[in-house]
Amino acid sequence: MILTDKVIVLDPTEGPVETENHLAARLSDVSGKRVAFINNGKRNSDVFLSALAEEFRENHHAEVVWFDKKNPSLPFPDALLDQLKSCHAVVAGVGD
Amino acid sequence: MTQLSSKKLEFNLAQEAVEHFFEKGWTDGLPIIPPTPERVQAMLDYVKAQPSDIVGTIPERNRFITAEKVAINAVMAGCLPAYMPVVMAAMEAVLDPKFGVHGPTASTGGASILLIVNGPIIHQIGLNTGKNLMGGAHRANATIGRAIGLIMKNAGGSSQFDQTTIGHPGKISFCIGEADVPEWDPLHVERGFNRSDSTVTAFASEGPHQINNHVAHTPEGILMSIADIMTNLATFHMQRSTQCALVLCPEHVATLLEHGWDKARVKDFLFEHARRRKSEFYPFGLRLEPLAEEKDEWATAFPSPDDTLLITGGGPAGRFSSFIPGWGSVSQSVAVTKQVRLSGFT
Numbered sequence: 366m367i368l369t370d371k372v373i374v375l376d377p378t379e380g381p382v383e384t385e386n387h388l389a390a391r392l393s394d395v396s397g398k399r400v401a402f403i404n405n406g407k408r409n410s411d412v413f414l415s416a417l418a419e420e421f422r423e424n425h426h427a428e429v430v431w432f433d434k435k436n437p438s439l440p441f442p443d444a445l446l447d448q449l450k451s452c453h454a455v456v457a458g459v460g461d
Numbered sequence: 462m463t464q465l466s467s468k469k470l471e472f473n474l475a476q477e478a479v480e481h482f483f484e485k486g487w488t489d490g491l492p493i494i495p496p497t498p499e500r501v502q503a504m505l506d507y508v509k510a511q512p513s514d515i516v517g518t519i520p521e522r523n524r525f526i527t528a529e530k531v532a533i534n535a536v537m538a539g540c541l542p543a544y545m546p547v548v549m550a551a552m553e554a555v556l557d558p559k560f561g562v563h564g565p566t567a568s569t570g571g572a573s574i575l576l577i578v579n580g581p582i583i584h585q586i587g588l589n590t591g592k593n594l595m596g597g598a599h600r601a602n603a604t605i606g607r608a609i610g611l612i613m614k615n616a617g618g619s620s621q622f623d624q625t626t627i628g629h630p631g632k633i634s635f636c637i638g639e640a641d642v643p644e645w646d647p648l649h650v651e652r653g654f655n656r657s658d659s660t661v662t663a664f665a666s667e668g669p670h671q672i673n674n675h676v677a678h679t680p681e682g683i684l685m686s687i688a689d690i691m692t693n694l695a696t697f698h699m700q701r702s703t704q705c706a707l708v709l710c711p712e713h714v715a716t717l718l719e720h721g722w723d724k725a726r727v728k729d730f731l732f733e734h735a736r737r738r739k740s741e742f743y744p745f746g747l748r749l750e751p752l753a754e755e756k757d758e759w760a761t762a763f764p765s766p767d768d769t770l771l772i773t774g775g776g777p778a779g780r781f782s783s784f785i786p787g788w789g790s791v792s793q794s795v796a797v798t799k800q801v802r803l804s805g806f807t
Contacts, residue, residue, distance in 0.1 A: 371471045371473065372473070372477070372478055372495060372497070373471055374470050374495045375467040375469060376467045377533045378530075378615045378616065381522055435792070436792050437793075439563075440520055
């Protein structure tokens with residue numbers, strides 16, 4: 366017997382929805398700029414970011430705004446995202 | 462009526478398709494059933510779903526999970542169409558924001574998604590609630606649990622995001638049914654459903670810990686053994702606040718029933734006894750010295766009695782129960798229960 370029928374199967378994968386994200390305009394320096402730091406809540410992330418924030422404040426004269434992300438595995442709350450709009454830049458790292 | 466929209470792949474032999482799926486990294490390391498359009502459509506027809514129906518989303522990953530991708534991966538897992546209502550309800554639970562699926566399926570902590578099924582659907586599709594409860598050998602349990610893992614891997618982004626350090630075999634498949642004990646309310650009744658409803662509860666879990674007590678014939682003896690297993694310090698649940706699942710075997714349940722204990726009393730007892738002083742963490746380097754204002758001197762295995770998912774199951778012989786700790790913390794993920802239905806999953 367000769368089998369001529371092809372086997373047709375369906376691709377099981379689905380990628381992320383494409384969005385038109387783009388990089389914000391880069392700052393030439395942060396002096397006098399409002400810079401947000403987001404502590405993601407993982408252990409020691411606050412230690413690193415607070416040292417970095419201090420560097421920005423003392424040596425680069427930035428206005429530092431601090432946010433604590435209470436939950437590292439859930440999205441940043443919308444209300445806090447709105448507050449970020451008033452900042453010129455955001456430093457968001459992942460500590461663990 | 463929408464059409465299947467997934468890309469079609471053509472092979473000369475089914476085995477070629479299976480090997481192609483391995484090569485593409487679309488399996489969990491085991492062979493799959495080739496998801497032909499006919500098989501996928503049969504799955505969708507069983508739950509009266511359109512291919513484009515959105516079962517849920519994962520905002521952190523920009524993912525929309527369609528009924529078509531659920532059906533394709535359920536076929537691959539080996540599910541029958543009759544299992545599809547459970548798979549769809551399970552995905553609804555997994556994609557509920559309270560479950561917070563991004564965390565447990567990305568974490569180095571290596572959680573699995575434990576599914577606990579309740580109600581008449583258990584007997585309708587032949588889910589195992591008895592002997593070898595977590596040990597495989599039952600198609601419905603093995604393939605429904607596996608389907609969730611494949612959906613997350615292929616459509617949910619877990620192949621990209623999963624950073625598990627060790628994990629456990631339940632990540633491949635972890636689905637159990639609760640055995641019926643007429644004297645006790647089953648889990649779904651405790652969670653607000655009717656006994657005649659069928660439900661599935663999704664829970665981000667670590668691996669199961671077997672509890673061996675063949676000697677004690679008092680509730681206190683059995684439950685103190687469980688409390689002891691629950692209070693190992695180098696665990697998420699003792700260092701944070703997580704829910705847990707506890708599967709009581711028939712022989713242990715019989716002893717509890719003989720002494721007139723109900724589920725609430727069991728959970729209250731465990732909440733009172735599954736705890737250790739926070740100072741016990743210090744020799745392990747697990748906790749800094751307490752702050753001056755820290756008044757709570759106890760770490761409990763779970764934050765409240767109702768944070769124990771207490772179910773019954775397992776073979777009739779043997780006095781082995783099982784403790785299944787949760788992942789992360791209750792602020793990141795909690796168990797979610799959804800009703801199993803034959804339609805209306807969007």
